[in-house]
Amino acid sequence: MAEVSMIVPVYQVEKYIAQCIESVLNQTFQDFELILIDDGSKDQSGRICDLYAAKDDRILVIHTENRGAAAARNVGLDHASGRYITFLDGDDYLDEHMIARLYEEIVDSEYDMVVCDFLNLLPDEEDNFIVHLQEKTVNGREVLEHLKNERNYGLWTIVWNKIYKREVLENLRFPDGKYFEDEFFSNQLYLNSNQIHVIPDVLCYHRVLASSTMNTQKIENYLDLLDALQERLDIYFKYDYSEDEIYKVLIFLLDPFTKCVRAKFSGTNKKRVEQTRRFIKIVSRRLMGKNLSFVKKSSLVIIGLFPDLMYRIAIRFRSQLEKFL
Structure with missing residues (x-):
């Protein structure tokens, strides 16, 4: 041995x-x-x-x-x-x-x-x-x-x-x-x-x-990344991790989610994207009751309703938003 x-x-x-x-x-x-x-x-x-x-x-x-x-x-x-x-x-x-x-x-x-x-x-x-x-x-x-x-x-x-x-x-x-x-x-x-x-x-x-x-990931592969990040968020809630860290992972999730939304999937893949949309909405609501800054709570309203739109706005104004978030 x-x-x-x-x-x-x-x-x-x-x-x-x-x-x-x-x-x-x-x-x-x-x-x-x-x-x-x-x-x-x-x-x-x-x-x-x-x-x-x-x-x-x-x-x-x-x-x-x-x-x-x-x-x-x-x-x-x-x-x-x-x-x-x-x-x-x-x-x-x-x-x-x-x-x-x-x-x-x-x-x-x-x-x-x-x-x-x-x-x-x-x-x-x-x-x-x-x-x-x-x-x-x-x-x-x-x-x-x-x-x-x-x-x-x-x-x-x-x-x-x-x-x-x-x-x-x-x-x-x-x-x-x-x-x-x-x-x-x-x-x-x-x-x-x-x-x-x-x-x-x-x-x-x-x-x-x-x-x-x-470097050669197909767009549909990002559906698995959505699952992995959702699993991590479930762990964070289960073990009472920091609300600010939960918020960070939710923001990470928006990147692959937006990629998948833009892909306009059909069938099972479309259902997985919609399931993630519902998950994002649920997490946003749960975080609204946590001890977060006013700016973060305000962003959660948009994230819960329009997650891919929020991501596109965030990327466009990333340098300004990082000062607040």
């Missing part, structure tokens, strides 16, 4: 998967298993994985039909044997000390997970950036209620810049068949988490490709 299980969904990344695998094999920490889930790739990605597995018995390759990253990660979780779990995307790669540093912080500690900084590699190298984390310890509620709502480049939603105690993920799985699967997963993850330690080390290199999933 390995100390650390590294789970990597692999799909159509023949250009990058070798570097990804090599970055794991070259870790200074060597007590790991590498689980590669070939998610029905039609290029040479699966074959490349098999070639590496033939040379190193710490590598397990599982070939599946194409079902998406969520299903692939779930397959990896079902096969993982390590005391600690990490994730990596097939087109990303690690600093050689990543597993060692994260393991050093989490082993024999009270932390449920440890989080590190990462470098975003964009198509134009001049646009590359890191988040600039500060070392600190937080709890799951603080992350879900506050930190996820700050500008953080997805830091608290992504799964591949963290190491997790196995017990934290024991009863968690990614929602099969959903887009924005990390949003759903993180909702439950932080409800299950106590102490979380953050270190400033830049240990992961994440490629933001022009062809990446986030």
Whole structure:
């Protein structure tokens, strides 16, 4: 049994998967298993994985039909044997000390997970950036209620810049068949988490490709994001989270909602949009009874009646509105 299980969904990344695998094999920490889930790739990605597995018995390759990253990660979780779990995307790669540093912080500690900084590699190298984390310890509620709502480049939603105690993920799985699967997963993850330690080390290199999933989302995929954000709002009400944070998430919801309204869906998709419209109206009414500023309460009247119109107005006058909201 390995100390650390590294789970990597692999799909159509023949250009990058070798570097990804090599970055794991070259870790200074060597007590790991590498689980590669070939998610029905039609290029040479699966074959490349098999070639590496033939040379190193710490590598397990599982070939599946194409079902998406969520299903692939779930397959990896079902096969993982390590005391600690990490994730990596097939087109990303690690600093050689990543597993060692994260393991050093989490082993024999009270932390449920440890989080590190990462470098975003964009198509134009001049646009590359890191988040600039500060070392600190937080709890799951603080992350879900506050930190996820700050500008953080997805830091608290992504799964591949963290190491997790196995017990934290024991009863968690990614929602099969959903887009924005990390949003759903993180909702439950932080409800299950106590102490979380953050270190400033830049240990992961994440490629933001022009062809990446986030950059090529179909409009109908945003219907799943609507569901994930509604789930988060339900959690906020259930656990009596801050009304100002509830308001923030409601505002976040207006962006994908407006995209879906403009798409003029029919059938089931149209019903999902209308269900979200009703949900927005209900949340707006509930927030009206909370301790919010006069400006926010006034905006809720318009949001409840005309949510997509309110969003278009807000975008047009964003710089002025931010001073008040």
